[in-house]
Amino acid sequence: MSDGKSLQGFSQGLCKGLGRPGPLLSVEGVTKRYGARIGCAEVSFDLWPGEVMGIVGESGSGKTTLLRCLSGHLSPDEGRVLYDIDGQPTDTLTLTEAERRRLMRTDWAFVHQNPRDGLRMGVSAGGNVGERLMGTGARHYGRIRAAALDWLDRVEIAADRIDDRPSAFSGGMQQRLQIARNLVTGPRLVFMDEPTGGLDVSVQARLLDLLRGLVREMGLSAVIVTHDLAVVRLLADRLMVMQGGHVVEQGLTDQVLDDPQHAYTQLLVSSVLQA
Amino acid sequence: MSDYNFAYLDEPTKRMIRRAILKGLAIPGYQVPFASREMPMPYGWGTGGVQVTAATLTPSDTLKVIDQGADDTTNAVSIRRFFQRVAGVATTERTAEATVIQTRHRVPETPLSADQILVYQVPIPEPLRFLEPSEVETRKMHALEEYGLMHVKLYEDIARHGEIATSYAYPVQVAGRYVMDPSPIPKFDNPKLESPAIQLFGAGREQRIYALPPYTRAASLDFEDHPFDPSRADHPCALCGATDSYLDEVIVDDEGGRMFVCSDTDYCAGRRAAGHRGTEVAA
Numbered sequence A: 001m002s003d004g005k006s007l008q009g010f011s012q013g014l015c016k017g018l019g020r021p022g023p024l025l026s027v028e029g030v031t032k033r034y035g036a037r038i039g040c041a042e043v044s045f046d047l048w049p050g051e052v053m054g055i056v057g058e059s060g061s062g063k064t065t066l067l068r069c070l071s072g073h074l075s076p077d078e079g080r081v082l083y084d085i086d087g088q089p090t091d092t093l094t095l096t097e098a099e100r101r102r103l104m105r106t107d108w109a110f111v112h113q114n115p116r117d118g119l120r121m122g123v124s125a126g127g128n129v130g131e132r133l134m135g136t137g138a139r140h141y142g143r144i145r146a147a148a149l150d151w152l153d154r155v156e157i158a159a160d161r162i163d164d165r166p167s168a169f170s171g172g173m174q175q176r177l178q179i180a181r182n183l184v185t186g187p188r189l190v191f192m193d194e195p196t197g198g199l200d201v202s203v204q205a206r207l208l209d210l211l212r213g214l215v216r217e218m219g220l221s222a223v224i225v226t227h228d229l230a231v232v233r234l235l236a237d238r239l240m241v242m243q244g245g246h247v248v249e250q251g252l253t254d255q256v257l258d259d260p261q262h263a264y265t266q267l268l269v270s271s272v273l274q275a
Numbered sequence B: 001m002s003d004y005n006f007a008y009l010d011e012p013t014k015r016m017i018r019r020a021i022l023k024g025l026a027i028p029g030y031q032v033p034f035a036s037r038e039m040p041m042p043y044g045w046g047t048g049g050v051q052v053t054a055a056t057l058t059p060s061d062t063l064k065v066i067d068q069g070a071d072d073t074t075n076a077v078s079i080r081r082f083f084q085r086v087a088g089v090a091t092t093e094r095t096a097e098a099t100v101i102q103t104r105h106r107v108p109e110t111p112l113s114a115d116q117i118l119v120y121q122v123p124i125p126e127p128l129r130f131l132e133p134s135e136v137e138t139r140k141m142h143a144l145e146e147y148g149l150m151h152v153k154l155y156e157d158i159a160r161h162g163e164i165a166t167s168y169a170y171p172v173q174v175a176g177r178y179v180m181d182p183s184p185i186p187k188f189d190n191p192k193l194e195s196p197a198i199q200l201f202g203a204g205r206e207q208r209i210y211a212l213p214p215y216t217r218a219a220s221l222d223f224e225d226h227p228f229d230p231s232r233a234d235h236p237c238a239l240c241g242a243t244d245s246y247l248d249e250v251i252v253d254d255e256g257g258r259m260f261v262c263s264d265t266d267y268c269a270g271r272r273a274a275g276h277r278g279t280e281v282a283a
Ligand SMILES: Nc1ncnc2c1ncn2[C@@H]1O[C@H](COP(=O)(O)OP(=O)(O)OP(=O)(O)O)[C@@H](O)[C@H]1O
Pocket: A034, A037, A038, A039, A040, A057, A058, A059, A060, A061, A062, A063, A064, A065, A066, A227
C-alpha cells in the first residue's frame, strides 16, 4: 500500500513538473451514512486520466454507495469529490443540478449491473444509442443513425438488430447495448457497478475483452465495482479493497493481488484461488 | 339563468383560473397547475376547456364550440347549450363572428384575428409522457430544458415507418423554450398555432392550463434531414372544392363509397355559399 502511494505521489509530482493537468477525479474523505449504519467512510483517492480503478469487497462493504457518491447520484455526508472541468478541479456538489445532469450525459457514463436500469426497454437499440446524442443537440437523423450503427458494430451487435427493442436481446447483448449507449458521446469517465454480474462465464469473458479494448482505445478513465477478482485483474490499473465501508488496502492491482497485506485481502485472494 | 353564477363557476374559482391563465400567458408553453373543479359533465368531455372558457367569457361575448371541426356533434352542441344556459351569451357557428371559440381536435380554417380567443380541450397535456412515465422526472426535464427524449420519439417514428408518423398532437417548442403538446389537433394545424389570437389550453383531469400568447413562435420539432411536413390528403374537398383545408374521409354508401370533405363545417358551408363547388356537388 505504501508503495502504491509513493508511486502515485511520484507521478503526481511528475505531472505538476511538466505543467500537465492534475487528476481527473479527486476523492477526499467521502463518508456516507444511512442513519446509524455506515455506507462508506473516509474514502480518499485520485483517479488520473486514462486510469482504471477497481473496487472490490464483500457484499455490503459499501462499493455501490461509494460509486453513487462519486457519480453524483448520492451526496456524501462528509468529504468532497473534485472533477476536472476544463483544467479546474470542481466540487461536483457545488454544480447546479442542470450542470451535473449535463455532465452525466456527456463527460460521464454509468453502466448499471442490471441493463434494465440503464436502458429504455420500450425504445429500439438505435434509439437507445442515439438518445445521448439527441440529448446534446444532434438533430440529423442520418448521422444519429450512422453513429448508432457504428457503435452497435463496436459492441458486436449485428446491424440488422438496430430497430429491435432490448427486450428481444440476450442479457449479454443488453449489457453491450448499455455500454454503447453510454460511450457514444465519448465520455472521459465511466462508472461501472458489477458490469459482468449476472452473466454466464463465457459471456462475461467476451464482455470483459470488449470493455478492455474500448477502455484502451478511447483512453477512458473508469471506476469499476465488482466482487470478481478476474475482472479487476484484467481491467484495473489500481485496486481498492473495501470492508465495512472502509478502504482497507489500495495499490497497483498486481501488487495487491500478488502480495496482499491486509488480512481481509489475503482471505479474498486465497478464497478465489481455492474456488 | 338566475340560478347560476355567470358562466356556472363562482367568482373566486374564476379568479383562480384567470390567475393560472395569466401565468400561462406570461410563460408561454409552461403547464400551470390549477385546482380543477367538478363540472356537470364527465372528464373526457372537455371539462378543462369548459373551465377556461367559463373564466374567459364576458356577457357580451359570442361563443362558438367545435368538435373535430364540426359545430353539430353531440359534444359541441351540449357545451354550447351549457353556456347558453349558464351564461346567456350569444352563440354562433361562424368562426369570423365568434369572440371565444372552444375547440376539440381542430383549429378553424378561417384565419383568427387579434380580438379572438381559442380555447382547447386537452386530454393529456404532457408531451414527454410517452417515454417518461414519472411526473417528477418530466417536470425536471421541463425545468432544465432537457428535451432530447422528444427527438428519441421522432427517431423511433422514422426508424419504424421511414418518416415521422406522428400526425396528431405533434409537439412544438414554444418561443424557443418549453416543449408543448398542442392537444390532439392534426399536425396540419400546427402552422396555425402562430396566430394573432390568444390560445388557451385546459386539461381538466390532469389539472393543467397552458397558453400561447398572440404571435408566439411555435416550432414543430423535426430533424434537419426529415423536416416537419404538415401534410394534407391529396384531394380537393368533394363539396366545396377547397384544396387548402383539412379533410375528413367519409363513407357515403353501403358499397364502401368514400369521399373527402372539409372537417371544418363552417369553412365548407361558407365556401359553398360563396359559390364554390366540389366534384360531388357539380356531378
Ligand atoms: N438505501 C439504503 N438505506 C440503508 N442502508 C443502506 C442503503 N443502501 C445501502 N445500505 C447499507 O450500506 C452498506 C453498504 O451497502 P452497498 O450497497 O454500498 O454495498 P455493496 O458493497 O455495493 O454490496 P453488494 O456487493 O451486495 O452490492 C450496507 O450495510 C447496506 O445495508
